[in-house]
Amino acid sequence: xxxxxxxxxxxxxxxxxxxxxxxxxxxxxxxxxxxxxxxxxxxxxxxxxxxxxxxxxxxxxxxxxxxxxxxxxxxxxxxxxxxxxxxxxxxxxxxxxxxxxxxxxxxxxxxxxxxxxxxxxxxxxxxxxxxxxxxxxxxxxxxxxxxxxxxxxxxxxxxxxxxxxxxxxxxxxxxxxxxxxxxxxxxxxxxxxxxxxxxxxxxxxxxxxxxxxxxxxxxxxxxxx
Numbered sequence: 001x002x003x004x005x006x007x008x009x010x011x012x013x014x015x016x017x018x019x020x021x022x023x024x025x026x027x028x029x030x031x032x033x034x035x036x037x038x039x040x041x042x043x044x045x046x047x048x049x050x051x052x053x054x055x056x057x058x059x060x061x062x063x064x065x066x067x068x069x070x071x072x073x074x075x076x077x078x079x080x081x082x083x084x085x086x087x088x089x090x091x092x093x094x095x096x097x098x099x100x101x102x103x104x105x106x107x108x109x110x111x112x113x114x115x116x117x118x119x120x121x122x123x124x125x126x127x128x129x130x131x132x133x134x135x136x137x138x139x140x141x142x143x144x145x146x147x148x149x150x151x152x153x154x155x156x157x158x159x160x161x162x163x164x165x166x167x168x169x170x171x172x173x174x175x176x177x178x179x180x181x182x183x184x185x186x187x188x189x190x191x192x193x194x195x196x197x198x199x200x201x202x203x204x205x206x207x208x209x210x211x212x213x214x215x216x217x218x219x220x221x222x223x224x225x
Contacts, residue, residue: 001046002119003097004039004071004162005089008032008052008060008105009078020056021210022105027225029067031210032060034108034223036069042112044119045101047071049089051078052105083184087174093167099123100170102187103162106210108219110162118164118201126169129188130160130207131200157200160207163187169196 008022022032032052039045048069052060054077064072074092078085086102093100099122103110114130121128134156142148163186165173173190177183184190188198208219 001097002044002099002101002164003093003167004042004045004048004101004103004115005086006032006035006039006048006050006103006105007078007082007085007089008035008050008056009085010053010082010106020053022052023056023059024210024216026108026210026216026219027223029225030063031108031216031219032105033063033067035103035105035110036064036072037067038110038112039101039103039115040067040069040071042115042119044116045071047073047097049073049092050075050105051085051089052076053078081183082186083174083177083190086170086187090167090171090174097167099164100167101162101164102170104209107161107207108210109205109207109222111205114201114203114205114207115162115164118162121199121201122164122166125199126166126196127188127191127199128164128201129198130162130203131157132160132203132207134158159186159188159200160203160209161186165191169194 023030048071060075118128134153138151138153139147140149140151173194177190
């Protein structure tokens, strides 16, 4: 089986004012509802575990019911770090789950097609991570705002989500992260520590992440809501 662990337990610090961005309205639905509905519609997904802030568990369960997310098997509280939230979701999966796909709940433009592509890559290669090639010129700055050097953008990709992996790879990777007392910002970084090959899956459409107030307007324009 293939499961999604939808992570929406962040502090939303850049939104300001203690706002939980996953529950902000985007058109007629909360931001988080778009990810849930995309995973619900994806034929490659057999089940979903939703990870939210501890004070949002009841609200998240109500959202699951409101939008008819029949594949959602559980809603659980996350941890202080993303890696702890994903680990909480992993702990609920049975041994017959072979592929795990982890998206940000704050990426409302994710599509069932992109989810499926990352899962198919994970089945073939062990990993499939949504990403987009960087087209802007990139400058490296050692200190302040003075350019140190220009980076070759032809070799650079901006990594997004969903990030799909063999379940045992993720389990082993997070065990290593715990053992070394490291902090990682995404699942791919954890898997890289194992020396495993991380394969990128080009995201054909804008896959914006809601991090600041202006991102809501951009996502609304892209989604036409």
